[in-house]
Amino acid sequence: MNARSQRLYRIGTTLADLIWPPRSLLSDARVDRLGTLEPDLWRALNFLYGPGCARCGFPIPEAAGPDILCPVCLAQPPLYERARAALAYDDLSRPLVLNLKHGGRKDGLTAFAGWMLEAAPFVRDADQILPVPLHWSRLWGRGYNQAAWLAQAIARRARRPYNPMLLQRKRATPSQNGLSASGRKRNVSGAFQVTQSVRGQAFLLVDDVMTTGATLQACAAALLRAGALRVDCVALARVVRPTKLDVPTEPIGSAQELFDV
Numbered sequence: 001m002n003a004r005s006q007r008l009y010r011i012g013t014t015l016a017d018l019i020w021p022p023r024s025l026l027s028d029a030r031v032d033r034l035g036t037l038e039p040d041l042w043r044a045l046n047f048l049y050g051p052g053c054a055r056c057g058f059p060i061p062e063a064a065g066p067d068i069l070c071p072v073c074l075a076q077p078p079l080y081e082r083a084r085a086a087l088a089y090d091d092l093s094r095p096l097v098l099n100l101k102h103g104g105r106k107d108g109l110t111a112f113a114g115w116m117l118e119a120a121p122f123v124r125d126a127d128q129i130l131p132v133p134l135h136w137s138r139l140w141g142r143g144y145n146q147a148a149w150l151a152q153a154i155a156r157r158a159r160r161p162y163n164p165m166l167l168q169r170k171r172a173t174p175s176q177n178g179l180s181a182s183g184r185k186r187n188v189s190g191a192f193q194v195t196q197s198v199r200g201q202a203f204l205l206v207d208d209v210m211t212t213g214a215t216l217q218a219c220a221a222a223l224l225r226a227g228a229l230r231v232d233c234v235a236l237a238r239v240v241r242p243t244k245l246d247v248p249t250e251p252i253g254s255a256q257e258l259f260d261v
């Protein structure tokens with residue numbers, strides 16, 4: 001952007017702010033800049049930048065080193081290499097996710113991308129950045145894929161290639177809401193397909209919320225089965241219920257099982 005364009009941009013944004021004063025991402029309060037929130041609320045958000053499981057990123061405050069694994073990953077290593085989320089999915093962060101997912105609110109994307117990069121510096125190791133895809137019927141109904149918005153914002157910030165077409169959801173699956181961990185896994189197993197060559201490449205998968213990780217696992221299975229070198233994941237928020245640390249009492253399926261579905 002040259003000096004004249006920058007001046008016009010500043011004048012434009014100032015006029016826009018006068019007409020539509022920027023509102024906080026989490027309240028009706030006016031804020032200085034679009035896509036920000038009040039310092040008090042920002043400090044209250046539960047960012048997951050601290051120590052955690054080396055694989056799934058589950059927060060472990062007492063973790064003694066970078067190679068610690070949570071009991072779930074020890075019992076059943078995930079197919080993806082590393083997964084991280086910027087925020088705990090709780091009462092405070094939920095409106096951020098819901099405003100993005102159901103409200104189509106895009107003004108937080110730049111901030112979200114910065115938070116996700118902070119939580120997952122390995123984003124820059126990816127050859128391509130992919131969103132968790134929606135089935136075309138859901139995309140048609142909603143009009144957008146919030147994971148794609150996030151993936152695009154991260155790719156722009158990390159200066160890595162963004163490819164929303166590589167991974168597709170070939171089967172419309174019911175919502176994961178309300179399903180058990182094993183139900184979630186069954187629901188999305190085999191739901192994804194790769195449409196381009198992925199051999200030898202490293203991928204970053206982006207989603208808005210990580211709950212049990214079943215969707216990310218199913219996406220990773222499709223990519224690895226097609227020859228991908230590595231799959232990493234990042235989400236805006238993740239569920240961190242203490243029960244997540246319980247080792248499942250029923251088998252959650254081997255890597256081979258995931259490949260076979």
Ligand SMILES: [Zn+2]
Nearest residue numbers: 053056070073
């Ligand atoms: Zn883990």
